[in-house]
Amino acid sequence: MKQVYTHSNLALVNRAKELLEGAEVPCKVQHEFSTFSVGEIASIDCWPELWVLNDADEQRAIEVLSIITDPAEHSQWQCPECDEKNDDSFEICWQCSHEKPA
Template sequence: MKLLYTNENRLLVSNVKNIVECAGVEVTLRNEFSGGGVGELSTIDSWLELWVVSDEDYEKANDVIASSINADNAQGWFCSGCAEKNDASFDFCWNCQTEKNVD
């Protein structure tokens, strides 16, 4: 078993779990039920953790996550003029009208 992904935002971890499972990788969650009594735990101890069951799936799972995160980035762009974030459908910055910089 290998730790694949963890985040203090449990929704993000659940989301990644769904993505990886759809790609056919067997995964399991840890700290699934520790969210309630955070009192005595350090914050990081209560983070939801996503583990890959078979070590040989680890690289594949990482690739799946990386490509899904890249897809998220493709949904927007940052202006080269004022650094504001713009929707992917905008060709010009909403804030300063700088043209979208396509690398």
């Protein structure tokens, strides 16, 4: 088994689990109820963790989870005119005013 995701928010870990299950990557959540130990051990050691059951699925899981682990990468577009990165909500480049590509 390999750990592929952890977060202090159990809801986010469960959302990541749903994404992996949707991609048919077998996984399980560990330390789901460890938050009750906070104070006795470091809080980061109590965070819920998402593990893939098969080591061979690790890279696939990382690719699937990139949408939540690196959201900036998925919410920007690069201007073809000046190469500036723009937030996805912008319809024109803030640097050169070129229109967002279709």
